[in-house]
Amino acid sequence: MAKLLHWLMAALLLIQLLLGAFALIWPLSPTKLQLFIWHKSLGLLLLVLVLIRLAWRWLNPVPRLPSSVPPWQRLASQLSHLTLYVCLIALPITGWVINSASNVPLKVFWLFRLPNITEPDKALEQLMKWVHGGFVMLFLLVLVVHIAAALHHHFVRHDEVLTRMLPGRSR
Ligand code: HEM
Ligand code: HEM
Known part of the structure; x- marks a missing residue:
């Protein structure tokens, strides 16, 4: 279930980021409005999915990292996962x-x-556009580190951290 939600959300988030970017730059037209309806609807679906995911995580402990992972990397992993979840709610x-x-x-x-x-509040709308954009940046930044770390585990350290996340494989 945790793996399914991880990869389903990763795929939907890729679409969601593209929808957000295209909706923003598209010239004012019915297409722009349609892009925004898709962006907002998918964004709300992702909110429901992250809440289900957090509830599942709370009920089912996350598998431990291999013992070869040093303490600072365990902390970095926890902080980056926390930041990703905060972004997915914010x-x-x-x-x-x-x-x-x-x-x-x-x-x-x-x-x-x-x-x-x-x-209705123009000033709040403007402020929240900045905050939404700020969370997009933070999310992308942490995501790059997240993907780089996963690839590092697989190709450099040759441990099971990535493979155990893949569909159909057990630890
Ligand atoms: C996980 C969920 C979401 C992600 C990853 C996301 C991502 C993005 C991205 C990449 C942009 C374009 C870049 C930017 O404005 O900085 C954007 C813009 C926007 N998003 Fe989202 N979004 C999410 C959820 C939502 C939801 C649920 C709504 C509304 C109900 C929404 C409303 C908007 C609006 C109105 C803009 C245009 C902002 C502007 O004019 O500056 N987004 N979003
Ligand atoms: C939008 C895309 C993604 C998001 C939002 C995301 C988010 C997350 C989060 C929040 C966790 C922590 C799970 C938990 O402990 O509850 C996680 C775990 C993981 N993710 Fe991602 N992820 C994304 C894409 C990817 C990609 C593309 C890869 C591989 C290249 C990847 C590899 C992993 C691995 C290996 C773990 C397990 C780490 C561990 O066992 O501690 N993720 N991901």
Whole structure:
């Protein structure tokens, strides 16, 4: 379950980042609005997925790292995973605040609407656009380190950290 959620979310997040970037730079048109509806809907789906993932993680302890991993790297791993989870919660919430502060209806996959969580507020909208963008940067930065660390475990240290995360393989 933890592996399934990890790889499902990784794939959806790749699409989500591209949707966000394209929605932002697209010229004002019906396509731009459609891109934003997809971005917001997928962002909210990712929020639900991360909450399920954290609940699963709370109920099922994470496997220990190999004993060859030094203490500072264990700490780095915990801090980077924590930062990724913080970003995965902060991104959809700040997105929802931008949407609410700008008083745009929040349509979820054209199926239903969600209520606004703040009053219309131009200054808050502007601030939250910066904060959303800041979390995007932080997320990308930590993600690069995360992927580099996974590849380092596999190709340099030749341990099981990456392989045990792959589908269908046990520790
Ligand atoms: C994991 C979830 C999310 C990720 C990874 C994400 C990522 C991004 C990215 C990469 C951009 C373009 C770059 C930037 O503005 O800095 C963006 C912009 C934006 N996102 Fe998200 N987003 C997420 C969730 C959401 C949600 C749930 C909403 C709304 C309900 C939302 C609303 C927006 C808006 C309105 C913008 C345009 C901001 C602007 O005009 O500066 N996002 N997002
Ligand atoms: C958007 C993409 C990704 C996100 C958000 C993400 C996030 C995370 C998080 C939060 C964890 C910690 C799991 C936990 O302890 O609860 C984790 C574990 C892991 N991730 Fe990713 N990940 C992504 C992509 C990748 C990719 C592309 C790789 C491989 C190249 C990878 C390899 C791993 C490995 C090997 C672990 C297990 C680490 C351990 O056993 O301590 N991840 N990932």
